[in-house]
Amino acid sequence: MLASLTLEEKASLLSGLDRWRTKPVERAGVPSVWLSDGPHGVRRETEPDVSLPATAFPTSSALGATWDPELVEQVAAAIGREAAAQGVHVMLGPGINIKRTPLCGRNFEYLAEDPVLSGVLGAAYVRGMQSTGVGATVKHLAANNQENGRHWMSSEVDERTLREVYLAAFERVVTTAAPRLVMSSYNRVNGVHSSQNPWLLTHVLRDEWGFQGAVVSDWISVHDRVAALRAGLDLEMPGVDGVTDAEVVVAVRAGELDEAIVDRAALRLLALVDAVLPAVQGQVLDDSVLADHRALARRAAADATVLLANDGVLPLDPAAAQRIALIGRFADEPRIQGRGSACVNPRGQSSIREALAAELGDLVTYLPGYPAHDDDPARIDEHLVDAAVGAVRGSDAAIVVVGLPDHVESEGYDRTDLELPAAQQVLLEVLAATGTPLVVVLVSGSAVRLGEWHGAASAVVQAWLAGQEAGPALADVLLGRADPGGRLGETFPLRLEDTPAHLSYPGERGRARYAEGVFVGHRWYDARRMEVRHPFGHGLSYTTFDYTALEVGAMDPESGDVPVALTVTNTGGRPGSDVVQVYVEPAAAPVARPPRELKAFRKVRLEAGESRRVELTLSHRDFAWYDVDSGSWARSAGIARVVVGRSSRDLRLGVDVEVVLPPGAAAPATDAELEPRALAWSAGESERRRVR
Ligand code: BGC
Secondary structure, eight states, rough: GGGHHHHHHHHHHHBSSSSBOOOOOOGGTOOOOOOBBBBSOOOOOEETTTEOOEEOOOOHHHHHTTHHHHHHHHHHHHHHHHHHHOOOEEEEEOOOOOOOTTTTTTTGHHHHHHHHHHHHHHHHHHOOOOHOOOOOEEEETOOOOOOOTTTTTTEEHHHHHHIIITTTHHHHHHHHHHHHHHHHEESSSSSGGGGGIIIIIIIIIITTOOSEEEEOTTTTOOOOOHHHHTOOOOBBOOTTHHHHHHHHHHHTTTSOOOOHHHHHHHHHHHHHEEEEEEETTTTTOHHHHHHHHHHHHHHHHHHOOOEESSSSSOOOOGGGGOOOOEEEEETTOOOOOSSTOOOEEEEOOHHHHHHHHHHHHHEEEEEESOOOOTTTTTOOOOHHHHHHHHHHSSSSSEEEEEEOGGGGSTTTTSSSOOOHHHHHHHHHHHHHHTTEEEEEEEEEOOOOOOOOGGGGGGGEEEEOOOOOOHHHHHHHHHHTSOOOOOSSSSOOSSSSGGGGTTTTTTEEEETEEOOTTOOHHHHHHHHTTTOSSOOOOOOOOOOEEEEEEEEEOOOOTTOEEEEEEEEEEEEESEEEEEEEEEEOOOOSSSSSSOOOEEEEEEEEEEEEEEEEEEEEEEEEHHHHHEEETTTTTEEEEEEEEEEEEEETTEEEEEEEEEEEOTTTTTOOOOOHHHHHHHHHHHHHHHHHHHHH
16 A cells, blocks of 8 residues: 555645544545544544533543553443444543642543553553554653643653653553554653654654554644654644645655655554554444443442541441431532543533432432632632531531532643632531531542641542542442442642652743652652651552461562462451552662552452452562663662552561572672763863863
8 A cells, every 4th residue: 555655645644634533545545534532531523622422431540549450441442432433443542641740730631640550550441442443542652740831841851760650651551552552742851842752752662662553743742743753753633734744745855854754654554544444333332332331430430439538437328317418519510520632521420419319318408518610719608608517517427529620620731739729628627627527528630638627527538530420429439339449549648848749840941850750659758758648559448458478489580570479358347349559669779769669459359258369470670770871671689578558558568579680690780880981971071171
């Protein structure tokens, strides 16, 4: 096919027909394919900002909190089926950027603060999506961790940090799940736009990771089409009326661009079209499939719900005839997703108010408690507060639903602080003083600061932005029909000043310096032994679990593999789910390493009293650090420790393991060995200075 195309036709394949379609080459029988957002449901536009209805699944931060690759795979497959039925060949998701700061406006679109959790779940998403034939697009490569200044900021990240944190999730997804597309990010990485960064798009992505698919630009992020093509960017989206296609043709004719580079990209586009075309053929969704998707969205939302604190007030007993005050506007006008390109037109939605009323009838009294979403969030309406206090005083328990207003979490800009709106904070303080047991439900796509009221609440539930079934799912959890299956994929800090990027975010003069290096997320709080409000990995169940009989085998010198096994027992009286988290405390190395890092995890569901042996394998990379001097992953010989726990701060068992080098492998260069190089460099530098 490629050989039969003219240069103009090949160039035309390399930019969009419009906002969503690739260009066809009708003469040669090459059709166009349709790309849609993503990632939490299909946003198949029919006209600008109008899209077909689709099931709105829980957003990525909620999916991240499930710690459940099988579930994420099922959700992505359901989205893929809906995409195919709407004629969509490629979905623009998953988003797997690391949550470097809780302020990032797009955190609801990202899975976690941790590269292993993001990578494992991102790969599951891609597998599920592509099982339907629809192509997945992993985005945004790379270091797109804030929205402020995203079109011009340069993320200044040292290579070790890139490799260990910001590229690691992409590497896992690309090498284990083979997404059809990778999307480059808006920002620059170390000074070079991602869309035209040869180190990123060719050296790392293709030469090292073996990526075979196509690279698509983020929408309107190509600054120099020819440079981008040379760097490895195949498809520019959306189209700009063929203007840049002509630039490509001119560059080839002028001898400035090798036609082989155009051929290479055109071939990738032809391969993409070929691979995804069959997905949409004959796809229809009947009502039973849609009902299944709804049920899946509900199960996923319950499985994402994190029970942060509980003195036993939850689950509520529907038979106890308790009078419940349901306070908070979000209980009636649910927030199910964030703003921007990920916004889905939901097939329907029902609120926690409706869900509880259906179950408990007149026992539930609803009052808004704080002003509507788009009112000034700082405005405190005393009438609303007084009415809420009255209702709470007259009730056996209160459920208070609070969270970030809709306009606060969005693509395109960041949050300015970690605070809940002042009106909600005042409401919580006043209600906490009533003495009625309070169940506080938080609706947000990323961490918020939990104020003084936190200590007085009987239970605190992080419900995320959990999609169209958020209301019924929350009722399932509060009434104990579902175990709160979620665990935090991001730390809830005590205050903004404690967060890893605080002193270098959002950057200055066009540069965001990632000064905290590899100490991101739990790595930061653990290295600094800081108190946090709720640690990474935390989440309670309605039952209890015991971990016993941890066995850690010897490291295989060749592969670096280490087998790990332990027994998990549900010691409580109800069925429930738990997430076994395996952290490695590394052996001493010539570089600063976090005290422990998440390396593996497994979600288990156990009946009351049931035990299960959980087996996992750690590998070379789980003990290694990235050695920039040799350009490779190095493991340092010595004693490391494998610890298992229920969160990064609730470590239950640990066993030492001897890290050994592969036979014949040289140990990483020591500082003393590196010194001559450093001296030579500084001698050169003095010479350069002298000459200057
Ligand atoms: C976003 C992408 C999205 C694209 C298409 C961009 O603004 O950054 O994530 O896929 O728009 O809507």
